[in-house]
Amino acid sequence: MPYRRPISGLYAFGILAFVLAALSVLDMYLPRPYDGVILDTDSPGGIRVRRVETGSGAEIAGIRPGDLILGMDRSLLNSPEQAAETLNRYRIGEFVSYLVKRPRGLDGDLSFRLPDPALDRPFEVEVELGRRQIGTTGYLFACLLGGGFFAIGFFVLKQQPALRVSQVFFVLCTLFLLILVCRLRPASYSEIDNLVLSTGTAALVLLPASFLHLFLIFPRPIWDGRWGPRLAALGGRWSWPLLLSSLYLLPVAVLAGSLWWTRQPGAAPRLISGAPAANWWLVAAFVPIGLGVLAANATRLPSRRERRGAGWVLFGSLAGLGPFLLAAVVVPSFLETERFLNWGLVPLALIPLTFSYAIIRFQLMNVRVILRKSLLYTLTTALVTGLYALGIASFNAVFRGTELAASPYFPLVFALAIVLLFEPLRRSVQVPVDRFFFADRTRLQRTLVEMGAAYADRVDPAVVVHDLVRRLPDLLGLRFSALYLFEDDDLVRADGPAELPDRFPLPALLYRHLRGHRVLARMHDLASVRRQDAAAAQLLDDLALAGVEGIGALATSRRRVGLVLLSGPNGQTPLEEEDWTLLRGLLNQAAIALETSILLEERARQAEIERDLEIASAIQRSLLPDAVTLDASWQVAAACHPARHIGGDFYAVIPGPAPAGKAVIYGDVSGKSVPGALMMMAAKEVLHSLALANHDPNDLFDLANARLYELGQRSFVSLGYLTPCRDGHGLRYLLAGQPQPLKRALGGEIETLPLADHRLPLGALRSKGYRSLEVGLQPGEILLVYSDGVLDARAPDGEFFGVQRLAEVLAASAAEPEAVVASVLAALADFTRGEEPYDDLTVLALGRSREETTRTRPT
Numbered sequence: 019m020p021y022r023r024p025i026s027g028l029y030a031f032g033i034l035a036f037v038l039a040a041l042s043v044l045d046m047y048l049p050r051p052y053d054g055v056i057l058d059t060d061s062p063g064g065i066r067v068r069r070v071e072t073g074s075g076a077e078i079a080g081i082r083p084g085d086l087i088l089g090m091d092r093s094l095l096n097s098p099e100q101a102a103e104t105l106n107r108y109r110i111g112e113f114v115s116y117l118v119k120r121p122r123g124l125d126g127d128l129s130f131r132l133p134d135p136a137l138d139r140p141f142e143v144e145v146e147l148g149r150r151q152i153g154t155t156g157y158l159f160a161c162l163l164g165g166g167f168f169a170i171g172f173f174v175l176k177q178q179p180a181l182r183v184s185q186v187f188f189v190l191c192t193l194f195l196l197i198l199v200c201r202l203r204p205a206s207y208s209e210i211d212n213l214v215l216s217t218g219t220a221a222l223v224l225l226p227a228s229f230l231h232l233f234l235i236f237p238r239p240i241w242d243g244r245w246g247p248r249l250a251a252l253g254g255r256w257s258w259p260l261l262l263s264s265l266y267l268l269p270v271a272v273l274a275g276s277l278w279w280t281r282q283p284g285a286a287p288r289l290i291s292g293a294p295a296a297n298w299w300l301v302a303a304f305v306p307i308g309l310g311v312l313a314a315n316a317t318r319l320p321s322r323r324e325r326r327g328a329g330w331v332l333f334g335s336l337a338g339l340g341p342f343l344l345a346a347v348v349v350p351s352f353l354e355t356e357r358f359l360n361w362g363l364v365p366l367a368l369i370p371l372t373f374s375y376a377i378i379r380f381q382l383m384n385v386r387v388i389l390r391k392s393l394l395y396t397l398t399t400a401l402v403t404g405l406y407a408l409g410i411a412s413f414n415a416v417f418r419g420t421e422l423a424a425s426p427y428f429p430l431v432f433a434l435a436i437v438l439l440f441e442p443l444r445r446s447v448q449v450p451v452d453r454f455f456f457a458d459r460t461r462l463q464r465t466l467v468e469m470g471a472a473y474a475d476r477v478d479p480a481v482v483v484h485d486l487v488r489r490l491p492d493l494l495g496l497r498f499s500a501l502y503l504f505e506d507d508d509l510v511r512a513d514g515p516a517e518l519p520d521r522f523p524l525p526a527l528l529y530r531h532l533r534g535h536r537v538l539a540r541m542h543d544l545a546s547v548r549r550q551d552a553a554a555a556q557l558l559d560d561l562a563l564a565g566v567e568g569i570g571a572l573a574t575s576r577r578r579v580g581l582v583l584l585s586g587p588n589g590q591t592p593l594e595e596e597d598w599t600l601l602r603g604l605l606n607q608a609a610i611a612l613e614t615s616i617l618l619e620e621r622a623r624q625a626e627i628e629r630d631l632e633i634a635s636a637i638q639r640s641l642l643p644d645a646v647t648l649d650a651s652w653q654v655a656a657a658c659h660p661a662r663h664i665g666g667d668f669y670a671v672i673p674g675p676a677p678a679g680k681a682v683i684y685g686d687v688s689g690k691s692v693p694g695a696l697m698m699m700a701a702k703e704v705l706h707s708l709a710l711a712n713h714d715p716n717d718l719f720d721l722a723n724a725r726l727y728e729l730g731q732r733s734f735v736s737l738g739y740l741t742p743c744r745d746g747h748g749l750r751y752l753l754a755g756q757p758q759p760l761k762r763a764l765g766g767e768i769e770t771l772p773l774a775d776h777r778l779p780l781g782a783l784r785s786k787g788y789r790s791l792e793v794g795l796q797p798g799e800i801l802l803v804y805s806d807g808v809l810d811a812r813a814p815d816g817e818f819f820g821v822q823r824l825a826e827v828l829a830a831s832a833a834e835p836e837a838v839v840a841s842v843l844a845a846l847a848d849f850t851r852g853e854e855p856y857d858d859l860t861v862l863a864l865g866r867s868r869e870e871t872t873r874t875r876p877t
Contacts, residue, residue, distance in 0.1 A: 025179050028188060032172060035192045035217075039168075039199040042214045043161050045152075046203060051108050052150030053116075055081060057098045065095060075146035081118060088140055089117035105147065111844045113144045113832065152204050156360035163363060164198035166370040167191040174377060183235050190228045191370075196221035202346075202359065222297055223272075226304030227265040233312040236331075237324050237382055240315050272296050298347045305339050327376040334372025341365045482611050486582060487513040494601075495587045497565060503580040503612075514583065518564055524581065525554040532571035538582075538602045540568050570601070572609035579612045643671055646862075648680050651746055653867035655835035656684075657843060658860045667805055667858035668702055672709040674741040675750075681715070681741035684860050686756070686805040688734050688779075701726060701735045701780070715739050715752045719780065719788035723754070726781030734779040738803050740864065743792055749801060749864065752790035755779030757809060757821070760828055761793060762800040762838075768825040771801075797866045798833050804842075807859030811846050814853050819846060835863035 054074020057065050067085045070077045081087075089095050090104045091114055108114055119140045171191025178184040201218025234240050275296070309332060316328035345362025376382050483501050491499045500514025510521050531547050532539055541562055548555040561569070561583065568584035582605060646654040646669070658667050667686050674681035687701055704725050705718070712718045719739070726735060736755030743750050751759065754777055761769045776787040795801060804824070811819040824842065831841035842861050 025175070025185060028175065028185055032168070032175075032188065032192055035196050035221075036168065038214060038217050039161075039164060039195055041210055042200045042203060045210055045214065046157060047152075049110060049149045050152065051105050051110050051112070051147035053105060053114065053145050053147055055087070057087070057101065065098060065101070075113075075148055076116075079116070079143040079145045081116065081143065081145070082120070084121060086119040086121070087116060088119055090114060108147055109844075110147055110149050111840055113146050116143050116145055117141075118143060154204075156363065157203055159360070160198040160202050160363050163367055163370075164195040166367065167194040167198070170370045170374050170377070183232070183237075186228060186232045186235065190225070190232050193221040193225045193228055194369075197225060198363070202363075219294075219297075222301070223269045224266065226269055226301045229301075230265055230304050230308040230311070233308040233315065236312065236315070237319060237328055238315065240311060269297060269300055272300050295347075295350075302343045302347045305335075305343060309335055309339075324382065327382045330372045330376040331382075334368040334376075338366045338368035338372075482608055482615075483513050486608055490604075491585075497585040497587075499585070500566075500583040501580060502583070504578055509581055512580070515564075518566075518583065519560070522557065525551050525557065527551040528554040528557070529571060529578070532569060533573060538568060538570040538598060538605055540598070541566070544569070568598075568601075570605045572605060572612060574609050574613050577613060577616075579609045579616070582608075642668065646671055646682055648682065648742055648864075649746075651866055652742060653835050653865045654682065654862065655839040656682075656860070656862045657839050658684075658858070659843075659855070660858045661807070661855040667807065667860040669860055669862060670702055670706065672706050673713060675713040675715065676742070676744065679713075679741065681709070681739060682862065682864075683740075684738045684756075684803065684805065684862055686736040686807065686858065686860065688736075701737075705737070715741065715750065715790045716788055719752060719754055720786045723780045723786070723788070724784065727784050729781070734781040736779045736805065739790070740801075740803065740862075743794075747796075747866075748792050748794040750790050750792050751803075752788060753777050754788060755782075757804060757806055759793075760802045760821075760825055761795070762802070762828050762833070764796060764798050766829050768829050770821075795864075795866055799865065800828070800833060800835065800838055801864045802828050802838060802842075803862045803864075805858065805860040807855070807857035808842065808846065808861060810857050811850055811859065812853060812856055813849055814851055819849055823849070833865070835865050838863040 052074070054071035054076040055067055056069035056071070057067065065087045067076075067081060067083050067087060069083055070081055087095055087101070090101055091107075093104070095101055095104075095117075105114070117140050168191055171188040174184050175188040196218050199218075200214045201222055203214070203218075272294075312328065312332050312335070316325055316332065319325045319328060342362040342365065345358045349358050486501050487499050491497065498515050500518050501512045502509035502514075503512050504510075505521075508521050508523050511518060525547075527550060528544070528547050531544065541558065544554075544558055548558060565585045566583045567586040570582040570584065572579040572582060584601075642658055646656055648654060648671075656669050658669055660667065667684075669682065669684040671680050672683055673679070683705060685701060685705075701722075705722055708718055708721050708725070712721055719737070722735075722737075734755070737753075738756040738759075739752040741750050742748075751771070753759075753773055758773055759771045761771055763769065771793055772791060774789045774791060776785070776789065778785065793801065802824075808824060809819055809821055813819075823845070827841050827845045828838060831838045839861050846859070
């Protein structure tokens with residue numbers, strides 16, 4: 019039934035829905051600040067803590083289950099939503115003040131009765147915010163499912179934009195997208211949360227009407243049958259418009275009634291997944307009506323093809339919506355739990371799958387799609403890959419926490435078993451797909467397809483060469499076939515007749531033409547290349563004299579692989595166009611197989627290098643001390659991050675000038691990766707051995723400089739040295755090539771410490787004269803030292819982090835060494851935004867403490 023009105027509004031609706039869905043997904047998976055507190059909103063006397071996540075900032079701060087949260091951020095707390103909005107104003111790693119009241123007699127049991135809150139005195143704690151993503155695996159599946167609905171709806175609308183049934187189907191699929199992505203999501207309390215959830219609720223309101231509307235006109239309008247005249251006799255020509263209008267007005271009226279009822283005194287709102295339960299029940303009522311209409315409509319279809327297509331749609335809708343409505347409506351209504359909602363989403367995937375199959379296989383909605391085997395092969399491989407991933411995920415879910423999962427061998431054996439079953443399963447699935455969609459293929463077509471499918475197993479290039487050069491001519495009746503592979507810019511014959519050249523360069527214009535000519539071209543298709551390029555014309559003439567009739571390029575989107583030369587047939591019957599089409603597909607698969615063999619060889623070499631680098635990285639990390647200890651009056655925090663797997667930065671504890679004293683050194687060796695790491699270990703050992711006999715830092719630096727210079731590697735070490743002063747009220751420091759330290763005073767002022775006149779890196783020149791300096795530090799003051807990798811960190815636009823920005827971070831940080839180091843690292847990560855670091859970086863923060871011993875935990 020043609021519908022001639024413009025459909026630009028439908029496209030705008032689809033684009034808007036897709037944008038909102040994308041915003042919802044982005045909002046769910048963005049990292050958010052998280053305190054680790056799970057609130058119980060139904061507790062009397064305030065907002066009670068139901069659970070505290072292990073290791074979270076709340077647990078570290080001392081918040082316990084059963085505590086009452088009275089306020090956050092110096093403001094009284096009225097609702098969990100207000101708590102979430104407050105957290106969203108902070109960043110991960112920052113601290114938030116909590117006003118907490120702990121009931122007397124609290125022993126960790128959540129079943130206690132709260133005493134009079136007025137008898138307990140509130141207290142305040144500082145909670146460090148961690149990282150959390152709201153989106154779950156179940157929500158990710160819902161997003162993928164919603165995307166599948168939207169994709170099939172958009173495809174049908176693009177194929178048949180003038181049909182009313184296509185338009186209603188697109189609206190229905192878009193509503194499913196909005197419900198799955200925007201309504202069935204946990205609340206994030208972000209700026210777009212209300213907009214997204216409200217959009218999902220609006221989609222839920224319109225879903226039952228659009229669902230029933232679709233099956234009133236799918237595959238054909240029901241009023242074209244016997245029900246049309248009967249309804250027309252009742253209401254005249256306005257019967258169907260009035261019926262459709264009432265379908266869409268009824269859910270709106272139900273929603274309005276639900277909202278009115280919830281505002282009545284004493285009325286408790288009934289919600290399922292955040293939407294009124296009445297609208298969910300309306301969906302549950304409209305679905306069987308729509309399926310009944312579809313079943314009745316399908317029985318009167320004149321075409322067997324249409325009846326089979328409608329039957330698949332009926333099966334998919336019934337099998338998909340039945341469990342979904344049971345898990346999303348019935349169970350939450352009677353058992354008051356939504357824990358089984360995600361299980362109801364799994365069979366819902368049958369709806370877009372069966373619709374897609376029915377539309378493509380039986381040409382419903384007049385959508386005619388020419389299926390290609392390459393597409394079906396890709397989908398089949400993706401399906402088997404998904405089953406593989408599902409098997410791994412199911413294993414982890416079922417055996418998590420058991421002794422079987424704790425075994426280091428069983429997961430490996432399980433994964434290897436699935437890998438070995440991957441290809442047999444893929445072939446087993448492919449066979450019925452071929453028979454189902456391509457039952458009329460000839461023997462030649464089946465053989466060529468089997469050859470292409472076998473290339474997934476045969477990554478040995480010799481096997482592929484044999485098939486293309488020896489087997490292919492027998493199958494097609496060709497006189498010969500030849501295969502050439504690229505070696506630099508020349509083509510070298512891998513196999514083929516001896517009368518063909520052993521090696522020749524391939525003109526660029528000819529190669530581009532072959533790639534643009536769907537890989538395989540016949541000689542008469544290359545006439546334009548002959549006219550434009552003399553070298554290509556000469557090559558083509560030589561090949562034509564040798565009997566070559568077709569030239570095929572073996573290439574993928576990533577690289578060029580080679581060239582296949584095909585002769586004409588032995589007999590008088592030329593190859594048909596369908597044969598050339600099959601050959602193009604075969605050459606594409608052969609190119610992938612050959613490329614795979616090349617990539618596997620390259621990957622094996624790369625894996626060896628990466629494995630060696632990972633071992634070196636683990637060894638280098640083990641060389642860093644787990645704890646940096648000076649004495650009981652000093653607190654130290656440190657972090658060292660290499661730019662690559664391994665690097666040249668380090669820090670260590672060595673003997674200090676005082677009896678039984680200690681000193682902290684940190685260094686930056688010129689060079690990166692393996693050379694820098696080797697030089698770093700050499701420098702560290704030199705310093706440690708010299709410090710055993712030379713406690714004075716001035717002598718130590720002079721001797722270390724001479725020793726490193728004698729190594730003759732033309733490498734140098736930027737080194738910093740820190741040790742407590744004799745009076746214990748300050749630090750003695752000596753720098754050789756390291757940036758100036760920063761001191762944060764009690765008032766937050768930042769001071770740049772002076773440097774000695776002689777401060778060349780160790781090993782740069784044969785010279786002496788290193789002299790140490792001293793700086794006083796009061797309790798609460800912080801000294802920050804760092805390597806030049808901190809200052810040289812770059813943003814994506816090329817801007818350097820710089821000392822000014824570092825000073826600002828130090829001024830804004832809490833007055834604790836660990837907090838300072840964490841703030842610097844967080845600021846660097848935020849500034850670089852994932853850019854690969856240019857240089858290794860080391861950060862140390864020191865402060866006086868009255869505790870007996872303080873150690874650093876490397877960040």
